[in-house]
Amino acid sequence: MVELSWLRGKVALVTGAAGGLGLGLSRVLAANGARVIMADVDAAGVQDASAALNESGGATLAFHLDVTDGESWNGVARQTREAFGEVDFLCNNAGIVGAYEMPLGVSPDVLRQVLDTNVVGALRGVQTFAPAMRERQRGHILNIGSMTGIDTVSAASDYSASKHALVSLCEAMRDELSPDGIIVSLLCPGAVDTGLGGKRIIDAASGSAPGAPPASSAAARPSNAMPVLDVAAIALAGLTRGDFFIFTHAEGRQRLQKRVDEMLLGFDTLDAVMQ
Numbered sequence: 001m002v003e004l005s006w007l008r009g010k011v012a013l014v015t016g017a018a019g020g021l022g023l024g025l026s027r028v029l030a031a032n033g034a035r036v037i038m039a040d041v042d043a044a045g046v047q048d049a050s051a052a053l054n055e056s057g058g059a060t061l062a063f064h065l066d067v068t069d070g071e072s073w074n075g076v077a078r079q080t081r082e083a084f085g086e087v088d089f090l091c092n093n094a095g096i097v098g099a100y101e102m103p104l105g106v107s108p109d110v111l112r113q114v115l116d117t118n119v120v121g122a123l124r125g126v127q128t129f130a131p132a133m134r135e136r137q138r139g140h141i142l143n144i145g146s147m148t149g150i151d152t153v154s155a156a157s158d159y160s161a162s163k164h165a166l167v168s169l170c171e172a173m174r175d176e177l178s179p180d181g182i183i184v185s186l187l188c189p190g191a192v193d194t195g196l197g198g199k200r201i202i203d204a205a206s207g208s209a210p211g212a213p214p215a216s217s218a219a220a221r222p223s224n225a226m227p228v229l230d231v232a233a234i235a236l237a238g239l240t241r242g243d244f245f246i247f248t249h250a251e252g253r254q255r256l257q258k259r260v261d262e263m264l265l266g267f268d269t270l271d272a273v274m275q
């Protein structure tokens with residue numbers, strides 16, 4: 001069991017905290033004595049979630065935040081400093097799925113929305129809070145990636161592409177920030193038991209009826225979906241150890257291996273043709 005007592009009194013900001021994994025992370029952080037800013041584009045939802053955690057002894061505040069909007073980040077940064085002081089721990093969790101389509105079915109507009117939330121949103125968070133962490137020479141940043149960013153889930157190609165981009169961005173973030181004492185971690189969960197899979201974006205131009213069922217079985221809640229509190233506990237234990245890649249589902253190793261083997265085959269071919 002990894003000791004989480006270092007979280008006591010720390011200021012943590014979790015995006016996408018109205019429900020799902022963000023709420024699970026907020027709950028575990030609050031239970032370990034952190035003061036938690038719960039931020040979400042769903043203002044009423046995050047308010048209710050924060051009130052419920054406070055009723056059970058948590059010290060949380062709820063702020064409206066749209067991670068795609070720089071002004072919204074600035075507002076939250078200002079409110080957070082006034083209420084709790086500097087942020088010790090940023091958790092870029094807010095994320096959306098795309099249209100659950102193979103590439104030929106992905107609309108550029110939907111892909112842009114997914115990238116704007118899942119990649120640019122995380123970048124904005126880091127650009128908002130990392131400068132103050134750098135000045136203090138300490139801080140933790142946890143980004144929520146996905147196993148779909150480690151291998152490729154073709155049936156959710158827009159979402160998968162966004163999570164691949166996030167992996168690369170996080171590796172670069174780690175290289176840039178670790179010399180300043182900032183620990184950057186990337187959680188890559190397999191399936192988590194949340195409502196995310198049912199929230200595919202309906203492209204206005206495609207004529208699909210709003211609320212239509214997800215286009216692929218990838219959208220269903222898989223049988224191996226892990227409870228949010230278990231995923232949150234794995235994430236916080238990994239971050240406490242200073243791990244960069246944090247995984248939740250052991251079967252991900254085979255998925256990665258398959259992809260790496262295919263890449264290495266390309267180099268084997270290169271070696272062969274160069275001889």
Ligand SMILES: NC(=O)c1ccc[n+]([C@@H]2O[C@H](COP(=O)([O-])OP(=O)(O)OC[C@H]3O[C@@H](n4cnc5c(N)ncnc54)[C@H](O)[C@@H]3O)[C@@H](O)[C@H]2O)c1
Binds near residue numbers: 041042067147195
């Ligand atoms: N559920 C899974 O199986 C799974 C697997 C791997 C990774 N993830 C990742 O975990 C993270 C959390 O997902 P979840 O499953 O809890 O989903 P969820 O839909 O239950 O929660 C996502 C939260 O993000 C908020 N949000 C969406 N857009 C936002 C924006 N622009 N600004 C601020 N908040 C916004 C939503 O209102 C919601 O409260 C995401 O990054 C997701 O990609 C989920």
